Amino acid sequence: MLSNLLIDSLFPADLPEPAEWDRRFPPRELPAGARTVRFCPSPTGPLHIGGIYVAMIDRNLADTSGGRYVVRIEDTDQSREVPGVKEQFQRAFEYFGLLPDESDFAGGDYGPYLQSARETIYLSHIRDLMRRRLAYPCFATREELAEMTAQQQAAKVPTGYYGEWAIWRDAPHKRVEAALAEGRPYVVRFRAEAAAGERVSFVDAIRGRIEFDANRNDVVVLKSSDQSPRLPTYHFAHAVDDHLMRVNLVLRADEWLSSVPVHHQLFDALGFERIEYAHVAPLLKQVGGGKRKLSKRKDPEASVDFYLREGYPAEPVLYFLRGLINGRLAEMPQSEALAATIRLDQCGVSGALVDMVKLGGLCADHIATMPAASVLAAVTDWAERYDAELAKILAAETDLALRALTVERDGHPNPRKDLQKWSDFRPVYGFFFPELFPLVNDLADTPLAKLPADVVRTFAAAFGDAYQPLIDSQEWFNQIRSLAATHGFAGSPQEYKANPGAYHGSIREASQIVRVALTGSTRSPDLYAVAMALGADEVLRRVRALADGQG
Template structure:
């Protein structure tokens, strides 16, 4: 009777039972093997790449099995909530094609039958489950203040005892129900703790879907269930929610692995079957020869906003993350160059068990492949969409010359080995600036890349001679023969063997002549096919460039 009195004193307005909620959240009507996963961020900051990595696994597992992927906002730590973080999460997920079947759709809106999908709106549910544990003698009020808990911890550390609130160190654990009631009636502050039935000498086994069998000591800590503000801790809330929402698979970072014994114990004391857990490897970065965790503070690429700002296509980031999730993706992509990346089935047991290395060089390689598979019109659309926000000058130039821009983006694109000039949209300006007089003539003489053995005076002589012979209407073979003839007249040779045997007899190779023509038109030594560039520019611009050179 006294436990009922205690429970009613703590939760006088809670009239429902956990059985009522179990009826309200029935078993989902899904096919055999369908997975129910959730992305459950705290709105304490803006999205980082690790969140997209985790959500991508959740989304793929659910969709590939014909299941449900939902968004739950875990906002029980309200002091740390950042304004706009929920909306940022939702827009980020949509931008990456990670569309939820259920969950939050805006700051205050949601869809689905298993909500509310914001934990701060589920307070009554947590109180009902907490009241249930009090009635079973598995939860109790703790009146220890922060100073007392700090003193306890310092004493335990000094005596080399495992720190924590458990066993003989759990001072409020053995208060009689009457003493607890008396303290509450006196107005003393308290939190609610689990009365752990665990013994650290016993072992608990977790069959982790990535790491395999992991063995821990059983949890014996009387963890906090409900904080002083009446809201639950992560430990308690996620167990209640994952059970009611019928989550089948919890995918989360390996930093939560050590909490698994607590969570398994909570499912056990509530009498619920736990979901399957998969703890993903921490995303690491190579830094001065050693690996470290990718840092939100130190590494710009940790923030999702970075990829939009520098212009990595969303698909490039997705494909790179799929490659981290399962290294077999790279082989699959090589065998299926034009398949939708979502046709690739991810497998948790094929994930790396240790830290996943995030490498921007590798991302750029993947992105070059992704962009090289796009049609010129798609490159134009995606580039101008990016440039409108991040490079307004290029946006104006490219959109004012739409037809030419599409020709530029189509250079060497349609063949079996398309060029891979761009890893991100920020690269485009440097690669195509020379098509636009507004940018080209801003360059100084020292930015012109000439062959090593050709000085500026000789370059001018070559261009003067070539400009006279140049025929815009010649086909590619004729064009090259004409270029070669000019070069030979000026003392250059097309015969590499002769040049190597008697270099003193020649000024250089015909390739040097072509390089000078390239430099006069583009200022660069490395560009796509010169003949094609000249035809995209048009005869008037080519002749103007020769004259001004």
């Protein structure tokens, strides 16, 4: 058994006792029933949309109970940290309106909120466990551990570091002292006391009572001594941090369910009150006839950056995610669902399908209710980060952009649903802007190619020569109708169908000549409204380009 004197020599001499940290971070003064929750992303990769899902629930639980919502960055795995990811976390929280009450960037009285900055706190508690013979140094090498695993597999026994396989658990103190004197790297392991076959149970706030085998593994709680800073594993760090930050409810992915037994052992060994857990079902993707977890490695829509880069509006995304929590929220209007209190006992447990088609429809519905000025502001904000050329054009052509967005929108009984996300603006509305619209003068690659080129150009020239920007929509369209009659087009599709050899087409084909000249497509918003938004000079410029072109 190692002496306390030797144990203490492994740690900084001025290390505080655990009681000092409890004094510095006292229980919070909050109303009865208040929830203090935390969201703990790791900067080893971009934030998963499931993280926004959990953070949204955290934020709601804290707000509706008078509690606190904390963001703590779990950056103990510094070898895998991706530069810039911490900043991406903050962008994501800002975009979705999920800024925490306390975090590394918001401040707070219970920090630091970066685990890499909490080394001294962890070491205090590790030393305490070692003094009480609840943790010990382990000098097993990777090669020894790999050989042990192979032997366990051959013997068909559970793999792990336990019982007779825990080769440093009860090593003679002289052997440990010798290893320390040699400077051999070591980790610190927790001494698990569960017996073979022992079962434990706990109540999950979402799933109810759950039973597992008790943890028998002597899990690593402090990483190798040859690393600096000396950081703990997730198991140990979260127990210390949640206690000292006075968290009383932990929401996390269901992959951590099987870790609850070891976490409870750590809380008990450290003398901390156990925390309530709520394990959230995974987000799924439909693949063929089955489903699997939404994966950042395989699925672009798994990353929060995808939603920011594509410009999905935050409100309908949050509405969609709330609907995945429970069907009753999906049946509410968006404003009511976003204001509703989330109840953990109504959360699903089998996984929720991320249907991007459904999300696109919700976004289109949402954008259709927005006035043109609000859409323009949102598109501009998005473009300033992701499409510099478009941002410059919108700044120079604000009036034109507003006229374009007003078409079949403001005050219209059935507003257009042609935008699902802000990145759709360029392909959908780009034709309104001269800088983005290539004039149509070559008929070969247009829908007009099926008409004789001389018919198209003659009609376009005649329209340009006679064009008047009339205010009345019917009178405006009559300009096309009258020209059609004199240029070999039938007055209606029925008339053309009855005698196709007598005409170039019907009034529909005549209208398409003007439509393609103005928009480059046979599908566009109301042609009159488009012409009014463009203005007479631009209408004439486009029509005359078609009339004068070659091809």
